[in-house]
Amino acid sequence: MKPLVRNAALNSYVEVSQSLGIDPRSLMKRVGLDPVGLAVQDRWISGVAVVQLLELSAAVAQRGDFGLLLAERRRFSNLGRISLVIREEPDVRSVLELLARHEYMYNEMLRSRLSEAHGLANLKVSLDLGEVMAARQAVELAVGAFHQVLRTFLGTRWQAVSVCFTHSAPADTGTHRRVFGPVVEFDREFNGIVFYASDLDLPNPMSDPLLRTYARQYFESIAVSRDTTVQDRVRELIEVLLPTGRCSIEQVASSLGVDRRTVHRHLSASGETFSSLLDTTRTQLAEQLVANPGRSLTEVSRLLGFSVPSAFSRWFSGRFGCSPREWRRRRTRQQPFVQE
Template identity: 85%
Template sequence: MKPLVRNAALSSYVEVSQSLGIDPRALMKRVGLDPVGLALQDRWISGAAVTQLLELSAAASHREDFGLLLAERRRFSNLGPISLVIREEPDVRSALELLVRYGHMYNEMLHSRLSEARGFATLKVSLELGEHMAARQATELAVGAFHGILRSFGMRWQPVSVCFTHRAPADTATHRRVFGPVVEFDREFNGIVFYADDLNAPNLMADPLLRTYARQYFESIAVSRDTTMLDRVRELIEVLLPTGRCSIEQVARSLGVDRRTVHRHLAASDETFSSLLNTTRTQLAGQLVTNPRRSLTEISELLGFSAPSAFSRWFRQQFGCSPREWRVRRTRQQPVAEG
């Protein structure tokens, strides 16, 4: 299975593209990405498609610094749930090591490695796309994002050097504005070199009292690198249901494969897309209908039904009663708190 990235990898893509006079939606459709889906930051999409999109955008805008312009707009929250934990780590070392270890939770094609030698720390960054393709913009976005994260820890931090394996652009103004005069090209690796002592700098954002809670939360949601295709499809079904576009074609597009590949992997687990869709819907429906604060019309939309009547018919087939009757029964079964 080809590597995926969260939609958050394209945070600010539309704004940057429009500011440079190019049509972001047309370019996204060209590589098979859904412009509307960008609003769903935690949705997983093809890493290769994102990489291709960045290269096309750089060419269309005649800006070799396109990826770096995106990196300048990165926020800590773009990392997703892991950002909550990193903010509470006591020092730069523990925060960066956590970010390196769990990088697959926000970007499966990004691989980073932190090493120390002779008083220097080196953060090497590489992209594994599953196929050969140009990746200059995605690489600069990744290195730029790491650089911004290190700067955000509150220290007066400057790297010793920022390295790229590709050639220098015709205009290096953006690179020098972002990285300073230490940016170098035609080097043997992509990444950042800085003093090892900087890793011991305290994280000025951290609240020691919150670290335990943040760690406990993160451990409850941490995803293994061994996540199966079945898990991925189930996650995508949950994300796509509220959009009304939950189809095997859309799931396959998000995974960067064809529908036959999805069918084959599900069959290996004795599942079909229809059975998994129905199981996921049933689980969600039981949770949502029990909540009296959600209207049945809203629940119908969240589960991807075209009309409340269609939802009611489906619900009766699954649960043997109407959604309203189910809600009443569940409410009566809840224990009454003692006064």
């Protein structure tokens, strides 16, 4: 399977594209990405398609700094759930090590490595795309995003010793110097950031020692294995796509960067079909959502991907033997005994 990235990788893509006078919707469709889906930050999409989109956008806009313009707008929260954990890490070293160790949780094509020698720290960044293709914009976005993370913890006045790129300099380096300062260098042997090793041990000013244990416990509960299966990925995508009303095998296959036959083949190998996995996932979610009296059944119907509540009610009755309202009433009546 091709590497995936979260939709958050394209945060601010629409705004930057429009500011440069190019049409983000048409460009996304050209590489097989769904513009509407960008609203769901945790949805997984094809990493290769994202790389192609950035290169295409840079060419159409005639801006060699397109990826860096996106990096400038990066927010700490774009990392997703892992951002809640790293903000409580004690120092910069712990932050970078955690990001590198669990990068597959937010970007499957990203490879980062931290090393130290002679008082300097090297944060090397690369992309594993599974094929040879131009990726200048994606590389600059990744390096720029790490640079933003470092400034989040070390302060906006912090400056690296050097910011390196293996590709040649663009005709105009104004954006690069604005983002990185005068230390940006091209035609180097690696992509990444060089800074003083002593910066690694500087304390994280945002960290609360009392919250650190809770943050780590939370992280352990959400951390997924690097060996996540296709079945796991499909189940995750079903959960994300159901509330949009567009949960189909075509949409899932598009997010995975493959065709529907490939999805069928992988699921069949594990004894599943897309329909059976959809039904199982929907059933599990229904139990959780209907049991919550704080949600209206109309809202639950929408979250489970039904266009009208009546369709949800018929489906639910077929699975649980009673209407969702009756099931909730029985569950509420049983609740005191469950708690005891």
